[in-house]
Amino acid sequence: MTGSGGMTLTCLGTSDAFGVGGRHCAGYLLETEHGRALLDAGPSILASLERNGRSAAEIDVVAVSHLHGDHFAGIPFLLLKFTYEERRSRPLVIVGPPEIESRTRELYRALYREASSAPLAFDLRFVEALPGEPVEVADLRLEAFDVPHVSQGRSFGFRATSGGKSLVYSGDTEWTDDLLRRSSGADLFLCECTSFEGEVPGHVRWRDVDLRRSRLECRQLLLTHLGREMRGKAGLPDRLADDGLAVVVGSNRAD
Numbered sequence: 001m002t003g004s005g006g007m008t009l010t011c012l013g014t015s016d017a018f019g020v021g022g023r024h025c026a027g028y029l030l031e032t033e034h035g036r037a038l039l040d041a042g043p044s045i046l047a048s049l050e051r052n053g054r055s056a057a058e059i060d061v062v063a064v065s066h067l068h069g070d071h072f073a074g075i076p077f078l079l080l081k082f083t084y085e086e087r088r089s090r091p092l093v094i095v096g097p098p099e100i101e102s103r104t105r106e107l108y109r110a111l112y113r114e115a116s117s118a119p120l121a122f123d124l125r126f127v128e129a130l131p132g133e134p135v136e137v138a139d140l141r142l143e144a145f146d147v148p149h150v151s152q153g154r155s156f157g158f159r160a161t162s163g164g165k166s167l168v169y170s171g172d173t174e175w176t177d178d179l180l181r182r183s184s185g186a187d188l189f190l191c192e193c194t195s196f197e198g199e200v201p202g203h204v205r206w207r208d209v210d211l212r213r214s215r216l217e218c219r220q221l222l223l224t225h226l227g228r229e230m231r232g233k234a235g236l237p238d239r240l241a242d243d244g245l246a247v248v249v250g251s252n253r254a255d
């Protein structure tokens with residue numbers, strides 16, 4: 001808990017799908033005074049929570065940007081943990097794109113057939129996110145917006161607001177100038193940046209960001225989902241996320 005009415009972001013996984021340099025796949029813990037949200041849950045989410053001294057039990061909501069494994073394959077492990085290791089009684093909300101419930105249940109069944117058929121001891125609620133219809137959990141408001149990434153289905157970014165602070169997360173997306181509008185006025189824009197200049201279909205290149213730099217109206221920019229080309233870059237003017245980095249949203253200091 002932040003205790004200040006604001007938000008703290010802890011980067012649990014900042015790699016693209018390939019675990020570059022030993023970093024974990026996508027996962028970001030957003031803590032407000034009264035709530036905890038996980039933005040995406042890559043396959044090793046339990047390890048990255050533990051490494052950062054955080055408890056899965058305290059998560060109120062998991063917001064999934066899209067149904068690629070590096071963003072949602074950790075959810076079955078959360079459910080497994082809540083069944084066998086840290087028996088949960090508090091409700092859990094999972095927000096995501098269409099098919100979030102069926103795809104998560106299919107994945108859980110593929111990985112753990114027995115556990116996935118056992119009844120859960122807590123209330124698990126799946127919510128299909130709809131742009132323009134924010135989901136409110138504790139003192140946190142999450143609103144999805146469409147981004148161009150997957151060819152089948154839908155991909156979202158999220159705007160998270162709490163206590164007058166705001167964070168915009170791009171999810172995975174190719175560059176679109178709509179990101180300028182979405183991130184305008186945000187205290188922190190957590191933007192994917194998979195490559196430096198190499199074309200990676202469906203993803204942002206650093207060159208895309210650099211070209212629009214003068215039009216960005218967020219207070220702070222943090223680049224993440226970093227692929228091999230980006231990890232090798234030094235001396236860029238932008239802050240690069242790393243596993244374990246914690247940022248007070250709306251402040252320039254890192255904790």
Ligand SMILES: [Zn+2]
Nearest residue numbers: 016017070172
């Ligand atoms: Zn990804």
